[in-house]
Amino acid sequence: MSEQDDDFELSDLDDKELVEQIQDDLYDGLNDEVFEGVEILLARNWDANDILGDALVGGMKVVGEDFRDGILFVPEVLKCAGAMKQGMGLLRPILANSAIDLSLGKFVIGTVKGDIHDIGKNLVGMMLEGAGFEVIDLGINNPVENYLNAIDEHKPVVMGMSALLTTTMPYMGVVLEELDKRGMRKDFHVMVGGAPLNQEFADAIGADAYGRDAARSAEMASSHARSVKAC
């Protein structure tokens, strides 16, 4: 995406140019450059939350759109995610120590039993963190007990399930049934996602929301969490 020459110093750029450059470098999957850009903004006394939102999440949104439109493919998206991780690594400790609580609450997420695909789940987790959630990642191959235990322990605002196989997506229905049986559905929102899913399937199993991609999922989860906070 970047068409500028390589021989310039990031520190020579003004704030606006630097944010754009970080977005470009993130798009190009350049870990070191993103790290350096974030460092410079921090040194210029930028708020960590603004760096996260403007430079990193802003950059990842473009990546997500281009992935959806078939311009970027999985390997490139993974490189971008790696670069975003670098930047987040710098910001996370600062955000955690921040005096103002910007947290939207907890989001428990995991890939369902029988499935070990986790790229999409990890991307969603990253965007949720960027949006202000504390993400509890249960990893892969989760039986219903894992979700139940995590809900007990963390009292999330949203719980998310991911599945990439047509053979494992029905298991989401099993988890939802169990939550229904235990009368737990009013306590939090349940979001589902994964390439083979669609809105129709999410409706059929009774999920609260279907997340088509990471950026959209983060927006949906945020607006739900805000509405809960407002109550």
Place this chain on the structure above:
Amino acid sequence: MQIKSVTFTSRPDLSAANKFSTAGNAQQGNVHQCKSQEEKSQKKLVLGCGALVYELVELIKHNPLVNQVVDLHCLPATLHNTPQLIAGEVDKFLSEKGADYAEVLVAYGDCGTAGALDTVLAKHQATRLPGAHCYEFFAGSQQYDDFMEAELGSFFLTDFLVKFFDRLVIEGLGLDRYPELKDVYFKHYTQLIYIAQTNDADLQEKAKQCAQKLGLEYRYRFVGLDGLRPVTKPIMQPSAFSNIESAFSNIEVNYV
């Protein structure tokens, strides 16, 4: 090298047809006339995934028909990585060509289309292979489940994937450009299982190297071609015809 599309059209050649007629009965003329009408009405289509082309050609080649025409057409194997396009591509092909055939047999599993392929097939009154994907129908559902039960971190290769490993797996996942992504993709995997369609020492050797490249333990299981029977059985004929292989000599494979 990547298979773009394969059009394999079988035409009963004259010598084969003559063999059949003379071996038949005295009313040769009638038999011929009847047959040409039947040929058209009984023409069948096998529409398959490019990843199955060798196996489909092999099976059809060994079981040719004389009195009817079978066309085999394969869509690009690379659709595997973009399953959201599979149903649309199948629909496009069948909308153009499907009506020419008495029966359409589709050599795909669900392949991650989550029912979208089945909706298209219902529209065209076509049938497909049972199962979620080729690893399941080649190994058989029971054996596949057993593999997964024993070790969920199993990655499967078929003959086709072994042959085109570099193109479809290494390049397909971008590992040629970004070798460091190997761990991102395969961190939860421990073994590679080569479920073989043929007993081929060279392919087994290559599959071992594939496992090494991915840093996975190597396992081998011969599973053969039985998984394709639901598609190939309806086009098989009594063994009387099985010696007429020349009828299926017209195979065209396009590479890009």
